[in-house]
Amino acid sequence: MNILLIGAGSNRNLAINTFLENEDKLFIVDNVNSNYLKFAHEFSTVSDFRNYNEVYRVSLDLAIRNNIDAIITFSDPCLLVVGELSQQLRIPNLTPKCAAIAHNKDLMREEFLKAGLDIPLFKVINNEKELKSGLEVIKFPAIIKPSNRAGSIGVSKVNNLDESIIGFRNAWDGRLLGKGVVLLEEFIEGDEISVESVTKNGKTHIVAITKKIVSESGYFYEIGHCLPYDQYTDAQLVKEVVAKALQTINFTHGIAHSELIVTKEGVKIIEVNGRAAGDYIIDLIYYAKGLNMYQLLRDLYLDSEDLDGKYFSNVNNKYAAIQFFETPPGYLKEVKIPETDLEKKNIKDFSLYFTENEYLPPITSSIGRRGHVIATSESLDEVESTVEEIVQKLLFILEE
Numbered sequence: 218m219n220i221l222l223i224g225a226g227s228n229r230n231l232a233i234n235t236f237l238e239n240e241d242k243l244f245i246v247d248n249v250n251s252n253y254l255k256f257a258h259e260f261s262t263v264s265d266f267r268n269y270n271e272v273y274r275v276s277l278d279l280a281i282r283n284n285i286d287a288i289i290t291f292s293d294p295c296l297l298v299v300g301e302l303s304q305q306l307r308i309p310n311l312t313p314k315c316a317a318i319a320h321n322k323d324l325m326r327e328e329f330l331k332a333g334l335d336i337p338l339f340k341v342i343n344n345e346k347e348l349k350s351g352l353e354v355i356k357f358p359a360i361i362k363p364s365n366r367a368g369s370i371g372v373s374k375v376n377n378l379d380e381s382i383i384g385f386r387n388a389w390d391g392r393l394l395g396k397g398v399v400l401l402e403e404f405i406e407g408d409e410i411s412v413e414s415v416t417k418n419g420k421t422h423i424v425a426i427t428k429k430i431v432s433e434s435g436y437f438y439e440i441g442h443c444l445p446y447d448q449y450t451d452a453q454l455v456k457e458v459v460a461k462a463l464q465t466i467n468f469t470h471g472i473a474h475s476e477l478i479v480t481k482e483g484v485k486i487i488e489v490n491g492r493a494a495g496d497y498i499i500d501l502i503y504y505a506k507g508l509n510m511y512q513l514l515r516d517l518y519l520d521s522e523d524l525d526g527k528y529f530s531n532v533n534n535k536y537a538a539i540q541f542f543e544t545p546p547g548y549l550k551e552v553k554i555p556e557t558d559l560e561k562k563n564i565k566d567f568s569l570y571f572t573e574n575e576y577l578p579p580i581t582s583s584i585g586r587r588g589h590v591i592a593t594s595e596s597l598d599e600v601e602s603t604v605e606e607i608v609q610k611l612l613f614i615l616e617e
Contacts, residue, residue: 224292319491339402365397369438407480443538540604547615
């Protein structure tokens with residue numbers, strides 16, 4: 218099978234290994250520093266994934282010359298290219314219109330409204346005057362975010378006008394290629410969750426519900442995930458909302474990552490993303506359930522048997538969690554690691570993203586986190602306490 222991978226991103230070792238184990242040929246479009254280019258049968262590099270024309274031209278050339286069977290991306294900016302190429306080459310995938318909606322949260326929210334889905338109250342903001350007008354309707358605390366970014370880039374929780382102006386400017390500057398708008402939305406109290414799903418021929422299967430833990434720093438980046446979370450929430454309602462949301466934007470083929478908040482009043486859909494989740498969530502599913510969503514993703518392009526029978530009948534019943542590390546800014550002088558704890562068999566992965574003497578900038582999005590630990594267990598409480606214990610014992614020594 219010939220797979221065109223546009224924007225492999227990072228932390229996708231499980232995906233690359235899965236494709237190679239299937240003896241797939243990988244044709245990769247990525248930046249020159251990608252760790253995955255060495256695994257490609259052939260690759261092309263681009264200077265900036267935000268440059269649609271460059272990515273489209275390079276990807277089309279690679280696809281036409283190599284009889285591509287599947288087109289995959291793990292990067293939000295590449296969704297539009299994937300949609301256009303798939304339609305042109307008649308490869309099953311999300312449509313260009315679906316890709317545009319999935320990439321732009323303002324368009325997505327409008328579609329959700331038309332469908333009668335429960336969403337946060339929001340306003341589209343283009344300038345500070347509109348911000349002040351929007352704050353007459355949406356009270357504090359509120360959320361401000363760019364309409365077309367992922368990874369919590371430019372997202373902040375604001376509590377007054379001064380913070381709102383700073384948050385708006387950060388979100389405006391954080392827009393992709395200076396395009397798109399800013400969203401001002403109400404802050405919703407409740408359990409933040411994400412849902413991983415797979416859709417084939419318009420039929421959606423829910424794979425996992427994940428509990429999301431968000432930093433309390435004022436910036437809305439995730440510091441942890443644990444799954445499965447089905448029994449701790451209204452799983453049936455969550456599944457119905459996700460299926461309707463995907464149907465609303467006409468997502469008929471592929472893997473999707475959806476974000477929701479469960480409140481006392483019900484379930485609010487925040488957004489859906491037309492690609493596999495980041496933050497090692499796919500790895501957590503593999504550790505907990507024994508289900509490889511990357512295998513499932515590639516098999517969507519084959520005339521395979523029904524997904525229910527092949528993938529969902531026999532799965533493990535463990536729990537898996539990841540916790541990311543946070544520190545103040547400063548120069549990293551030393552990290553004291555609890556080596557004995559990391560030798561326990563339920564610790565699946567441990568990684569630091571910075572090296573000694575490197576400057577650690579303030580964390581304002583997912584990009585700045587310092588590292589992570591992944592663990593498994595037989596219960597949700599135990600797996601959460603396991604990763605939390607590692608975080609508590611890990612010591613970062615910094616110098617200003």
